[in-house]
Amino acid sequence: MMSYNPMRNLPADAGYKAGDVLVLCGELFGRGYANGIVEQARAKGMTIIGTTVGRRESDGTLRALNPEELAAAEALLGGTIINIPLEAGFDMEPAANGVTPLDQLKGAKPDEWAGIRFDWQAMEESRAAGTKRLKANLAAVSAELAKLVPAGANLLLVHTMAGGIPRARLFMPLLNRVFKGQGDKYLSSEDFWRSDLGKLCDWSFNEVTADSLAYLIDETAPLRDKVAAAGGKVTYAAYGYHGCEVQINGAYTWQSYTPYLQGWAKMRLEDHAASAWEKGIKATVYNCPEILTNSSALFLGVEISLYPLLAALTTEGGAIAAEVKEACKALLAEGATLEKMLQSANDYLASPLMKPFAGIDAWPHHSTKEQMEFMLSRSAELIAMNANPKEIVCSVLSGAVFRGVGRLMLDSSWDPQASVWWLNHDVIAKSLAKN
Structure with missing residues (x-):
């Protein structure tokens, strides 16, 4: 049973120091949530260690990064990367008959989506193979970390694995219809989710977004024991999403993006953290506010909930409110x-029109045609208020969110108090004001 647990007060400053280690479990790409905690950890003098998902050859073989790729990834992270592929998922894993899930989709066309059927026995074999590979590579990464973490150091493992859309060509045109479709292009998220393609996405989202945390916790057990024996502590932090409170008509109110098909996997992620917590392992999922990133660009409309952060900053005070507003004003179109x-x-x-989607107990919600048209048209209207569609107010606000989230996650992980926290606009604004 879900228990809504919003963080209302700022945690005490973390006691992390030089010599302590933050490990990013999942590769860093571009700018997003993970940058916030990496920047906060670096400010504390912590050692930053990264990992990679690896790369796929043209024949489908998973490999480690080559020297050029490794150098670029380490430059982006600003730390050492353990070059063992931690790709999660199973879409390119052969079943016993040598057929991968992507092979099962060869020749399939988007307009045939409703009639596509899978060999689920083969799919289960592929899933088991993907799990076995990831767990073995996580164990290898854990062994490398045991050599790199100094005796007596504290260790924070940050799970950043998410997504899981199978890499077959027909998915993107279909998902564009689910998340961006209007009129004749609209595709009901519920109809898609109930199809075989939807079931495959469900399996894949669970494996990549949620179960990878359980595998990480399991395979780092020897590392936990070694760190604890030397006097250090080990905590786990993961990025969740389960809606977010923003100011609506002047009051902080829970709302969420619809349709968020990864929502079931995000709740499963929370379950894994709760199970670990019951075993005495400090694993916490932080449900973060909506932001606009490269990976969230598919979800047009998700950024509408970002704008009320301006109101939260005004309410919670601090010089940062004026700073963020000035940066935003500089991006506005004439007259906006x-x-x-x-x-x-x-x-x-x-x-x-949004009232039917306001219930957290029934989350995640499926779309309706009217809701999608309203959301997408309002999103377009708001983006048009920017002078340059490639440099928008939401980018400034997204940066503020991941800075606030990074501070809250790092400080909270020093003395964990719960398996799940909601980081809403109120506490994000308080964190930014403190900075």
């Missing part, structure tokens, strides 16, 4: 104002 943006976002979030 932050007040107009906020009002437009608020009108959307407060609309009677």
Whole structure:
């Protein structure tokens, strides 16, 4: 049974210091949530160690990074990377008959999506093979970490694995219809989710987004024992999403992006953290606010919930509010104002049309045609208020969110208090004001 647990007060400053280690379990790409905690850890003098998902050859073989790729990845991270592929998932894993899930989709066309059927026995064999590979590579990474973590050091393992859309060509046109479709292009998320393709996505999202945390916890047991024996402590932090409180009509109110098909996997992620917690292992999922990143670009409309962060910053005070607002104002189109943006976002979030999607107990919700058209048109209107569609207010606000999230996660992980926290706009704004 889910227990809603919003973080209302700022945790005490973390006691991490030089010599302590932060490990990013999942490769860092571009700018996003993980950058926030890496920057906070670096400011504390912590050693940053990264990992990689590896790369696939043209024949499907998974390999480690080559020297050029490794150098680029380490430069982006600003730390050493353990070059053992931690790709999660199973879409390219052969079953006993040599057929991969992607092979089962060869020749399939997007307009035939509803009639596609899979060999689920072969799919299960592929899933088991992917799990076996990932767990073996996690054990190898754990063994390397045992050599790198100094005696007496504290260790924070940050799980960043997410996603899991199978890499078959027909998925993107279909998912574009699910997440961006209007009129004749609209595809009901519920209809898609109930199809064989939806079931495959469900399996894949669970494996990549959720179960990878359980495998990480299991395979680092020897590392935990070694660190603890030397006087250090080990904690785990993971990135979740389960809706977020933002200001709507002046009051902090839970809302979420719809349709968020990864939501079931995100709840499974919370379950894994809770199971670890019951065993005395300090693993915490931090449910973060919506931001706009390279990976979230598919979910057009998710950024509407970002605009009320401006109101939260005003409410919670601090010089950072003026700083963020000035950076946002510099990006506005002629005639646009932050007040107009906020009002437009608020009108959307407060609309009677959105009331059926306001229940956290029934989350995640499936889309309706009317809701999608309203969301996508409002998203377009708000983005049009920016002078340059490639340099938008949401980028500034996203950066503020992942900085706030990074501070909260690092500080909270020093003395963990729960297996799941919601980091809503109120505590994000308080964290930014403190900085």
